Amino acid sequence: MIQMLTFQGNESELEGKGIKLNKIHDAEALDSFEINIISLQDKTMWKTLEKRPVTIESIDDLNSLSKMIENSKHANIIILLPQNENFIYDAWKSDRSAWGHREFKDILTNFKDVLGHIFQPLARMYIMYENTITMVGNEKVSAAFHFNEMVKDVLTKSEKSNKPTTVMTEGIILSTLNINNYAEIMDFLKEIGLIKEKSETPEWMEGLNMFDDSDQLTIIQKNNMAIEIANENISNAMKVINQNKRYKSVFSDIPHRQKIENKFVESLELKELIAGMTVVEWKLLTEFLALSGLRFGEAAALNTSDVDLKNRKIHVTKTYDNVADIVTSPKTPCSVRDVYIQDELLTVCRNVLLCYHKGTVVAFSTAFFPGTTKEHINFDCYSKYLRETSERIIGRRITPHTLRHTHASLLMEQGIDIDSISKRLGHNDSRVTQEIYLHVTKKLESKRNEQLRELKIL
Numbered sequence: 524m525i526q527m528l529t530f531q532g533n534e535s536e537l538e539g540k541g542i543k544l545n546k547i548h549d550a551e552a553l554d555s556f557e558i559n560i561i562s563l564q565d566k567t568m569w570k571t572l573e574k575r576p577v578t579i580e581s582i583d584d585l586n587s588l589s590k591m592i593e594n595s596k597h598a599n600i601i602i603l604l605p606q607n608e609n610f611i612y613d614a615w616k617s618d619r620s621a622w623g624h625r626e627f628k629d630i631l632t633n634f635k636d637v638l639g640h641i642f643q644p645l646a647r648m649y650i651m652y653e654n655t656i657t658m659v660g661n662e663k664v665s666a667a668f669h670f671n672e673m674v675k676d677v678l679t680k681s682e683k684s685n686k687p688t689t690v691m692t693e694g695i696i697l698s699t700l701n702i703n704n705y706a707e708i709m710d711f712l713k714e715i716g717l718i719k720e721k722s723e724t725p726e727w728m729e730g731l732n733m734f735d736d737s738d739q740l741t742i743i744q745k746n747n748m749a750i751e752i753a754n755e756n757i758s759n760a761m762k763v764i765n766q767n768k769r770y771k772s773v774f775s776d777i778p779h780r781q782k783i784e785n786k787f788v789e790s791l792e793l794k795e796l797i798a799g800m801t802v803v804e805w806k807l808l809t810e811f812l813a814l815s816g817l818r819f820g821e822a823a824a825l826n827t828s829d830v831d832l833k834n835r836k837i838h839v840t841k842t843y844d845n846v847a848d849i850v851t852s853p854k855t856p857c858s859v860r861d862v863y864i865q866d867e868l869l870t871v872c873r874n875v876l877l878c879y880h881k882g883t884v885v886a887f888s889t890a891f892f893p894g895t896t897k898e899h900i901n902f903d904c905y906s907k908y909l910r911e912t913s914e915r916i917i918g919r920r921i922t923p924h925t926l927r928h929t930h931a932s933l934l935m936e937q938g939i940d941i942d943s944i945s946k947r948l949g950h951n952d953s954r955v956t957q958e959i960y961l962h963v964t965k966k967l968e969s970k971r972n973e974q975l976r977e978l979k980i981l
Contacts, residue, residue, distance in 0.1 A: 526556040527708070528588070530565035530581065537562075539705035548584045553595040558717055560601045560708065561588065561641070564701070566608040569627075576610035576625050576633050585640040592642060592695065599717055601696040602642060607652060607667035610634065628652035628667075632824070632841050632850040644692050647840045649859040650699075651852060655681035657688045657700060660710035668699040671856040678715040689715060787928035790936070792917045799916040805908050807875050808892060808900070812923060814868040816930035816948050818842065819923040821858070823899045824850045825891035827880070830872055835864040839949065845902035858949040 525542045532546030545551060553559045571579050579585075592600055609624040610633065627634040631650065639646025649671035656663045657679050669686035670677075678696065679689035689698040702711055712718045788796065793813055800806035812822060815837060823843035830837050839860050841850050853859055864872060879893055888898040906923060913921040927948065934944050 524556050525558045525560065525708075525712075526551060526553070528559065528561045530563075530568035536704040537708065539709070542705065542708070547581070547588060550588055550591060553591050553598040553600065556598060558599045558601070558712065559595075560603065562603040562702070563638070563641070564603055564605050566605070569605065569608055570611040572613045574613060576612040576623070576630055577636070579637055582637070582640055585637075589641050589643070599696070600694075601698065602645075603702055604638065604650075604668060604697065604699045606665075606699075606701050630849070631852045635840075642695055642697070644695075645697070647838050647859070648692070648697075649840070649852065649856050651686075653684075653686065655684055655686050655688065657681045659700065659707065659714045662707065662710060664707065664711075665701045666699040667701070670697070670699070671859060673856050787925060787932045788913075788917065788921060790933060793929060793933075796913055796916050800912055802908060803878055804900075805905055805912075807871060807878055808905060809909065809926065810871045811868070811875065811892075812926040813929055813933075814865070814871060815862055816927050816934075816944075817862065818927060819902060819905075820844065821853075821949075823890070823892055823902070826889045827876070827891050828889070830864075830891050832864065832869065832872060835869065837862040837864060843899050845899075848897070848899075850899075853949075855950070860946065860949045862947060 527537055527542050527544045528547045528550050529537065529544070530547055532544055532549065534544065538544055543551075543556070547561065568581055569579055571577070605627065607626055607628050609626055610630060612623045612625070631652070635646050635648070635650060650668050651670075652668055655666050655669060657666060658664075659679065663682075666681065666688045669681065669688055670690050672685075672687060674687050674690045674692070676691035677687040677689070678691060679698070679700065680686060681688055688700050689696065691697075696715065698711075700711065702708055709718070797806060797809060797813075800809065808822070811817070812819065815822070817837070817839065820842035821839050823845070824841040825837070825839075829840070839858065839862060840853070842853050842858070843850050875891065879891075888894070890899050892900045894900045902923075909923060910920045913919065931944050931948060934947070935941070
């Protein structure tokens with residue numbers, strides 16, 4: 524038996540054999556059903572009386588359903604995400620007839636925050652706007668969003684572009700497919716393997732091997748093994764080619780490029796710079812960027828809930844666009860990551876909470892680095908301060924991004940391998956990181972040679 528949960532609970536097109544249709548508000552015990560499908564695709568549920576699109580009126584129903592999902596022991600649970608509809612909000616409190624409209628794609632962070640109320644990982648997941656088509660059975664089904672291509676458990680992918688449109692995360696199935704009727708529900712459940720088509724062959728014949736079945740099965744098994752070996756060889760060859768490309772990019776001549784030494788600061792320079800900073804807020808931000816490797820936009824977009832001091836993790840799931848003054852999803856899937864909080868960074872994070880989160884400055888903001896007049900810190904103000912202060916103290920101007928490269932160089936000097944550094948920084952390939960790696964390697968080799976020159980063994 525299947526329980527289908529929707530906002531209104533009265534869509535006749537979703538009704539059919541084996542399906543019980545209920546309102547999300549009136550959800551029955553999930554474990555009473557083999558399969559539970561929760562549809563968030565009703566555009567009328569995405570409405571709030573708040574002045575900004577930050578919640579929905581039925582948020583309590585999502586919170587209640589979240590607890591039911593958490594307590595479910597054995598039911599299969601599917602959440603159907605909305606298409607790119609409008610988030611409707613009360614733009615002017617004095618006139619309830621005037622509603623504001625924002626498409627989900629333009630406010631992805633707010634959109635995901637609401638989704639997180641029904642299933643918390645959705646708030647952190649990489650969800651990208653892109654219209655695709657996925658074959659479900661013999662039908663083409665549209666989707667306005669897709670998931671991170673690096674997700675392990677992918678159940679459906681779009682045609683041609685191979686974007687994940689249905690995935691499994693922590694035992695819950697999530698789908699961006701636009702499922703509109705009973706037939707599409709059944710085809711979808713068959714596609715992801717939750718129900719099977721009844722065989723026209725009688726059960727007593729299923730176990731019989733007829734004619735040359737055994738021989739054909741042996742041929743299939745052998746060829747499947749050959750295919751697996753070939754795929755593995757292809758995969759390994761591609762890895763080698765990609766690695767070679769990375770090294771080629773480092774050694775290739777780049778005309779008019781900036782000296783690599785100017786793209787990061789040395790450890791002693793960084794200490795001098797921080798010691799000479801007089802504005803406490805900017806000093807803490809400088810320490811945070813240098814010790815975490817986050818981009819300025821990633822740091823500015825952090826909420827206090829993203830900085831998990833107990834488990835020593837910073838959840839990077841979004842970025843702040845200071846020009847448009849909006850928070851958006853990162854441009855690449857690799858940017859979505861957890862950054863480990865080492866001891867020095869832990870101290871800085873605690874000091875940030877003490878310094879930035881005092882008085883009434885953050886009454887309107889949940890940002891980890893709140894601004895004084897806006898929700899987020901001002902990039903131009905910080906960049907100007909960093910540029911002028913660095914020129915005064917270490918004799919050259921640096922940018923916030925220089926601190927990211929500095930973080931990479933400091934880790935390299937401590938012997939951290941380049942792949943681990945790349946994962947921490949949130950990218951697969953970076954020419955600058957490779958250049959810094961070669962520069963630091965040469966510097967360490969020179970230091971070792973100096974030590975060996977004066978070494979007396981006999």
